[in-house]
Amino acid sequence: MKALLVTLDSKYIHANLAVRYLKKFCSDDGFDLEIKEFTINQQLDYILGEILDANAQIICFSCYIWNIEYIKEIAYILKSSTLGIKILLGGPEVSYETEKFMKEESYVDYIVCGEGELTFREFIKEINSDKPEIGNIKGLAYRENDVVIVNGARELIDNLDTIKYPYDENESFDDKIIYYESSRGCPFNCSFCMSSIDKKTRNFSIQRVKSDLKTLLATKARQIKFIDRTFNVDYKRSMEIMNFIVEHNLNHMTIHFEITADIMNDEFLKFLSNMPINMFQFEIGVQSLNSDTLREINRHMSIEKLNNVIGKIGENNNIHIHLDLIAGLPFENYKSFKKSFDGIYRLNTEKIQLGFLKVLKGTKIYFDKYKHNIKYREKAPYEVICTKYISLEEILKLKKVEELVDRYYNEKYFEKSLDYIMENIYNSSPFEFYELFSEYWKKSNLYKVSHSRKKLYQILYNYIDSIGFLTEDFVNSLRYDYVFNNHQEDLPAFLDKESEEKFKTIKRFIANDEKIREKYFENAGKNDRILNSFRIVEINGDATMFIYKNKKNIFNRCRAYNINYIIEEYNHE
Known part of the structure; x- marks a missing residue:
């Protein structure tokens, strides 16, 4: 029986890790398995046609918040139109409240819950046997005489080295983002994160990691993105991996890690100061600077140490730091979020990623939704609508702020201009600038259309003029930014050609x-x-x-x- 492993990535440049793990884990058993990888931006009819062309008897989908609605529609159409086809789903989007999901989505025949390698291999082995017996496969849900049956939970894999290297050696990753993990699980218990459910941290051996990375670093990928939830839990292991990357990263690709800043010690900070320029990116999930919020979401963080660590890394100008904030968390109202934003902004990192709470099944915050009166969208990605502390109107205002932070701050094309604005006009609150600037955008109908970078300079110039601060020093700052970042563009008239x-x-x-x-x-x-x-x-x-x-x-x-x-x-x- 042929099984087709299907994934819908959010972008073409992404390479899905899960389906590759599953195929490689079953590679020694002789099963007929094929992978087809699509994106959520491709036409539905094209995806359906490609799936049918595979002539598979069972279609297996890898499900996440960004693709579940597309997959539900595709799976429904396939099941409705193709006699005898079976539908299997797996991934974090279907691993919780599985029985409820299968009752609502009657076209789904099987679900693999949680960590899928062992469960999937046992399932494929059984359905290819003369007398399939799936009642004892842990981690599997299925239908029997229209009754949904959920077998017992599957134990986690202790020895991760038994999971094979997921990528084919002949795969082309030119200009793509490759996902990789050197560990699974997370030692922390953040209430909004699915990784908090699996409290057991497991590592691939350091020898296995080096072997994998040597192969990946020889590709022409744009970036290797580690999906370890806290890469620097074991800082000595982290240093060994990073040193290995520096030694073998001959194609100068970017390496992205998720780290926790306030657990860094002086030895690790000194080590980071000697890393090459522009090779590494650190994503740090701060989420909030509100102490009540941090306590409620189980984020035990020293804000003082966070500030100190980020400042020390930033002094070296060699590692990109991306800081995450989440709007819609418990006890975080609009006013306190403004304080969190101002505190993060003043750390002067390369990016500020302003996100919005996703209420994910299985997490603590999902069970606390009534306590905090959290309303969220019924369909994935289950984004917050409002809470006891923040209104929909305020959430929408923050979305507009997010857009301007992304346009003006994150790409670093307006550094001198923004520094001047913060020092001379909005010294008390950077958030106030973005808030009032977004109101200007709204009144001027600027959100309705896209704008070139050249136009963004003009808009900022016009805004500062409209509030009466169009000084010679500001114009000099804007001119500096324009020339610094726009090699081929002539100076526009408003900047004195x-x-x-x-x-x-x-x-x-x-x-x-x-x-x-x-x-x-x-x-x-x-x-x-x-x-x-x-x-x-x-x-x-x-x-x-x-x-x-x-x-x-x-x-x-x-x-x-x-x-x-x-x-x-x-x-x-």
Whole structure:
């Protein structure tokens, strides 16, 4: 009997880990298994056609909050139209309240609950036998005479090395994101997170991790994203893995980890200070700075140590730090969320990811929803609508703030301008700037259409003008950001295009005179002396040279130099 493993990823660049694990775990048993990987952005008819072309008797779907509604529709159509086909679901979206789900979705024949490798292999073995017996397969739910039966829970796999390396050696991952795990489970008990349900942390052996990473690092993937819930629980193990990555990451791909900041010690911080620039990203789930909220969601965190650790990592300008905040948590109202945002913003990390509570089945917060009067959407991703503490209107305001934080802060194209705004206009509250700026966007109907980056500069300029703070210093800051981040774009009129035109002669002189380059830029960096890509613009009355580097590297995107002394010497000669 042929089984088809199907996944719908959120984006094409993602590579699903679960279906690959399942196929590889069964690879020695001779079963007929095939994988088909789609995205939620592809047309339904195309996906249906591809599934039917596989001529499989059982279709197995990997279910998450981002794809469950699509999968339910696809599975229903397949079951309704194709005689004898069987539907199996697995994954976190169907592992809890399984009996209820199967009663509501009558087209589902089987569900694999929880960690799926052992359960799936036993199931595939039985349905390929002469007399299938599935009543004793732990972790499986099924129908028998229209009655839903849920077998006992499956024990977790202690020795993770028995799970095979999931990816095929000939798979092409050019410019894709590869997901990888070096451990399973989480030692913490955050009430909103499904990882808190599995309190047992298990590791793949360090030898196995190194073997896997050596293969993955030889690909041309864009990024390896570790899905370990707290990568740095064992900091010595973390250092060993990171050192191995540095040694073998010859293609300079980005490596992403989820970490907990306030458990870092001085030894680990010193180690991080020596890591290469732009290779590693840390995602840190702060979620809130409200002590009542943190207590209620089981986040035992030292805010003082969090601030100290993030500050020390940031001093080295080598590791991207992404901080997560969640709106809609217990005891977090609009006013206290503003305080959390302001506290996080002042840490000056590379990204602030403002998210909204998802009420996931099986989590503590799911069972506490009545206690906090949490209302959430009935369909996945079960996002919060309102709570006892925050209204729908306030949630919608925060969504608009989130959009502007993403547009203006996270991509680092407005650093000088935002620094000026925070220091001189909204010094008491960064949140207030984004809040009032979002009101300006709403009144000006700016949310209705997409905008180029060039247009975003114009919008910020117009907003600052509208509130009466369009000073020369602000315009200089905005001009600096524009030239620093837009190599090919001419200065727009509102930023005084003439400030660049006046330096055309000196620009040609510098570009054509090797002695000048060697004399003035020998200490600027090895590649900076090759001035084949630069501009000169007047900033704060000074001639500033912008030398463009790696546009993808925010730590080394461009360098700027005051060259007034070159001009003076040139004019004198």
